Amino acid sequence: MMNIKTISVGLCLFFGSMVGKAQVITPQAEQRAREIVSRMTLKEKIEYLSGYTSFSLRAIPRLSIPEIRLADGPQGIRNHAPNSTMYPSGILSASTWNRELVYRLGRGLGQDARARGVSILLGPGVNIYRAPLCGRNFEYFGEDPYLAGEAAKAYITGVQSEGVIATIKHFAANNQEWSRHHASSDIDERTLHEIYLPVFEKAVKEANVGAVMNSYNLLNGVHATEHKWLNIDLLRDTWGFKGILMSDWTSVYSAVGAANAGLDLEMPKGVFMNAGNLLPAIETGRVTEETINLKVQHILQTLIAYGLLDKEQQDRTIALDNPFSRRTALDLAREGVVLLKNTGNLLPLKGRTAVMGPNADRIPTGGGSGFVSPFSTVSVSQGLKGLQNKNTLLLTDDVIYxxxxxxxxxxxxxxxxxxxxxxxxxxxxxxxxxxxxxxxxxxxxxxxxxxxxxxxxxxxxxxxxxxxxxxxxxxxxxxxxxxxxxxxxxxxxxxxxxxxxxxxxxxxxxxxxxxxxxxxxxxxxxxxxxxxxxxxxxxxxxxEKLRQGLAKVDNVVFCTGFNSNTEGEGFDRPFALAHYQELFIKKIASMHPNLVVVLNAGGGVDFTPWHEAAKAILMAWYPGQEGGQAIAEILTGKISPSGKLPISIERKWEDNPVYGSYYENLRAEIKRIDYSEGVFVGYRGYDRSGKEPFYPFGYGLSYSSFAYGNLAVEKVGDYQLAVSFEVKNTGKMDAAEVAQVYVHDVQSTVPRPLKELKGYEKVFLKKGESKRLSLVLDERAFSYYDMNLHRFVVEPGEFEILVGPDSRQLPLKATVTW
Structure with a gap:
């Protein structure tokens, strides 16, 4: 008899409880900030608009304002201490599709920050994954604004529940690292609101994020730090943001432009927003003192809301090498690694295994502000030796070279x-x-x-x-x-x-x-x-050592991919692996029939040259300090893989919807990138073009199998739809599944994607167990952005609700008419 349990996803309750712990800027905090500003000299106010050091805000002792520490970054605390927890990369966190686990990530980051006296965390990074070439994709949450928004919301509320200010970045449309100071992202109004702004909007409206960081790039020809529509009209006046708007490090390009366009804080130093520039501008009427006052008020009222003027910032009761953080890093890696291929059920491993490759005995990470120096790491070779010592042969580079x-x-x-x-x-x-x-x-x-x-x-x-x-x-x-x-x-x-x-x-x-x-x-x-x-x-x-070693084993695990030298902040990366890595994969495959490739990368790669050589492929992303342990547990079958792709992986770069419009493609004095694909980025673009990706958005294999059934939908309000369905574990292993809900507008007067992700839930099921999942889709799930009305609208008509394990496998379908 089928064992059926019902789970109400309860997104509102889950996030409501988290947001309730976050600090809100109250009228009382605003009033106290205004009073402090009124006692400051003009010079003090101007000096407060920039960093005191590269990662701190200046103290003003006579006003009882302490020095405030800031720190990178999205994957761990980089500043104010030599070592900290190195969590998995942001794209791996998104691959977990697990809100509660990403909330734990936020809490761990918040605790690590407090242990080091850090009050402002410079994360999360949330820019949309538009193409695999962007050097900072590894920091972000993938290609879909709904999935990225849910991850960002969980991350922010987790950080801020610990009394630390989160900083969402980079606002906005920083989708390439190539020429990031000089390139203009030219994006139409609809595409901006549907693809590139929703994560920031959710962070402000639903997570009460304390700080926002402007990006380096220009948006439609205007630098983000000088963009009045972006920073004042939209962020402040439309979304109601009351926190700190800061620059990215050295992303300010003028004094008057940035001052009048809403920027509060120039980091790391006052190169432009300083007394030498702003005092003459005030004297000539180009900038008003009231503008300066409001900026200082924004900073102070945020610090006040978090109690940072009234308490010791460093919490010495939290261990620097925090056990909670270490456990969280491990659990993230366990759930975020994605099994892409498993021909002949080679995995879990059976028999003796050789582990080798450039990343076998190290944990790679991306470079830049996402790089962290951990207290310790567990490599794949260490993880496998720990779980099956006698059945693991090390053919690491130090052995075979x-x-x-x-x-x-x-x-x-x-x-x-x-x-x-x-x-x-x-x-x-x-x-x-x-x-x-x-x-x-x-x-x-x-x-x-x-x-x-x-x-x-x-x-x-x-x-x-x-x-x-x-x-x-x-x-x-x-x-x-x-x-x-x-x-x-x-x-x-x-x-x-x-x-x-x-x-x-x-x-x-x-x-x-x-x-x-x-x-x-x-x-x-x-x-x-x-x-x-x-x-x-x-x-x-x-x-000879290589041949002798391979002759002794039943399987080969080859660990390869990118690292902080080849993928990171400030530069884009190639789509393909280094040619010698591709050749070595094929060399090993020619010498042994059972090859598993563990791939480290911050996004998709060109699988075409070597895909057939590998019987199994694990997308390990950058798995953090505990990554080798998690990968070993997956390889040996101690746990079933449960990660799902937050991106689409193309067969070749030319298939990507943004190919031809990723780099500069408009003739102008500044470098301009026309986002000519519009809203059709990622899986939306592949659905439109009919080109099959190598691996689709939402895809990921398991050691078990799952069946979907009994979809039901019910209207519960104006444009509110309750959706429920059953998922059963039909395999032989306890495992987790990510059930995904997409919406298809059957007929529309404007070009719309074939389908869009609008809900998901990760559920753990014992073998043979079934659960009924329930969630509610709101008005935004059915709407598009109308450029004539300048708002989201729902066009009356028929919509299909599609449910399944990934964007290309959606066995359940129901219809609703609004």
């Missing part, structure tokens, strides 16, 4: 081992070197000092040359990294590098070498200012 740096010679005569190092007292490797000497290796961290006696501490450069020859053909792995610029040449051809001013970064490439062929290596480096680091390592694949 031999260090060959000692095999480099100063020239082709092979008389002297090492590298010829030439040191220059300039950054450009110009003129004659001051010092030439032989060095056995290249591994230097000069910190803030000089490389040699008599050299400057900054502004120097070095060139190293050496020759390498192998007696047999093989595969080299070359790693180079530095702070600042570095580049690697082989036979005078540049093979990799990062030639610019930056903190430490690294690059890794593979190089095929022929037997007895001479290879000339040239490594170049320059230091700009501050710390100076340069490292070069070379390894050769030991084919």
């Amino acid at each position: 031999d260090d060959i740096v000692a095999e480099f010679y100063t020239d082709s005569t092979r008389q002297t081992k090492g590298f010829v190092a030439s040191y220059f007292k300039n950054k450009t490797l110009s003129g004659q070197p001051e010092v030439i000497r032989t060095e056995p290796s290249i591994d230097y961290d000069w910190k803030d000092g000089a490389p040699l006696d008599g050299f400057p501490v900054d502004g120097f450069s070095v060139r190293w040359t050496a020759n390498y020859r192998s007696e047999v053909a093989g595969q080299l792995k070359l790693h180079i990294g530095g702070d600042d610029g570095y580049r690697l040449f082989v036979n005078d051809e540049r093979v990799t590098g990062d030639w610019g001013n930056h903190s430490y970064s690294g690059r890794e490439v593979e190089l095929s070498v022929e037997a007895n062929k001479e290879y000339r290596f040239r490594i170049e480096f320059y230091d700009n200012i501050s710390s100076a680091i340069i490292r070069f390592n070379a390894y050769k694949l030991n084919e």
Whole structure:
């Protein structure tokens, strides 16, 4: 007999209880802020509109205003302490489709912040995933505004329930990292309101977010920090936001423009919003003192609402290495990893397994403000060894690659081992070197000092040359990294590098070498200012060790993908994996029939070159400090995977709806990107074009199976629809399922997506168990944005309610007419 339980999703009750804990800016807080402002001098008020340090607001002791700490970021606290919990990336959190778990993430972040005296958290990042190339996709919550909005709401209410101000970013339409200071996102009114603004609107109206951060980019030709319609007309006057509107770091481009367009706080310093610029503007009437007063009031009334003027900011009762946060990071990874492929039910693993690949013994993450230094991590190799020690063979890079740096010679005569190092007292490797000497290796961290006696501490450069020859053909792995610029040449051809001013970064490439062929290596480096680091390592694949190892196992788990050097803030990334990674996947598949690929990336990749080589694929995203444990539990079947994609993954980049309109495509003085796809981004675009994605939005495999049935709909108010249905676990394993609800407008007078996600629930079911899920769709679920009326409207007619496990499998259908 079927065991049926009923679950009322109760979104209003769940979120209502969370929002009730969040601080609200009351009339009393506004009045107290006005009184404080009235006692401030004009100079004090202007100084308060910018950062005191890069991550703090200044104290004014005579008014009992303390210094207020801010900190990155979306995946963990980056500032004011060397280490903190490294949670999984935002896109993995979205992949859990679990509101309560993302709320726990917010609480953990809030506790970690309080333990470090941080009162303003610079997260969540919520920009819509428009294309896989954006370098910060890993921080965000995917392509769908409803899913992203629900995740953001849970995250914010969790953070703010701990008395810490959350900052939603980046407002608005920051959907690429390429030329982010100079590119204009040109978006029509309807597309803005339906796709790119709903997450921010929900954060303000439903989560009472305390702070909003403007983006770097221009919106329709106007920088976000100078955009009056965006910041005042919409955010303040229409949505009713009363909190702090701050700039992203160095995203202010004028004083008067930003001041009059609603920006409250310039970070990290007052480059534009300072006394030197604003006092003359006030004296000439271009900016009023009342405008300045209101900005300071916005900041103070928010701090007052959170009690930050009246309590110690640091909570020393919370451990820096917080057990609650560590558990939350693990649970997120367990539920957010997505099983994409499992041919022949290769997973869960059976028998002996080799674990290998560049990410097997490290936990990668994206770069920039989403990068966190954890207290400890669990890698995939550690996780598998812990769960099945005797059945796990480590074929990690340190095992199958031999260090060959000692095999480099100063020239082709092979008389002297090492590298010829030439040191220059300039950054450009110009003129004659001051010092030439032989060095056995290249591994230097000069910190803030000089490389040699008599050299400057900054502004120097070095060139190293050496020759390498192998007696047999093989595969080299070359790693180079530095702070600042570095580049690697082989036979005078540049093979990799990062030639610019930056903190430490690294690059890794593979190089095929022929037997007895001479290879000339040239490594170049320059230091700009501050710390100076340069490292070069070379390894050769030991084919015999690899063959012997693979012959001993039944399965191979290969861990690969991107990392903070190749995916991060300030730059876009390629769609494809590095070519050598693709080749190595195919090489391993040719040597062993049972290959599992664990992929780290912040979004979709080009699977076409290597998809068939792998029998199973896990999309692990950036899984946080506990990620290796979670992945090992999934690989071994201790738990069933339950993550679902918050994005669509295209077969090729050209299939993406925004292809042709992602980079600059309008001729103008500034770089302009016309969002010509309109509302048809992600799965909305694939439905319209008829092109099949490699993996559709909402997709994810399980070790169990589920059946849907008995859909019922009932009108419960004006444009309010109660939806209920049953989900049964028909497989042989306890597992969780994400049930998704989409709405289709059968006939519309305007172009609308074929369907749109408007509800979901994640439910855990024991094998054989059934539950009835219930939720309510509101008016927004049926509406579109009317550009003539400048508001959302419901067009009377017939709507279909579609329910199923992903956007391409929707077995249940019901109809309602409004």
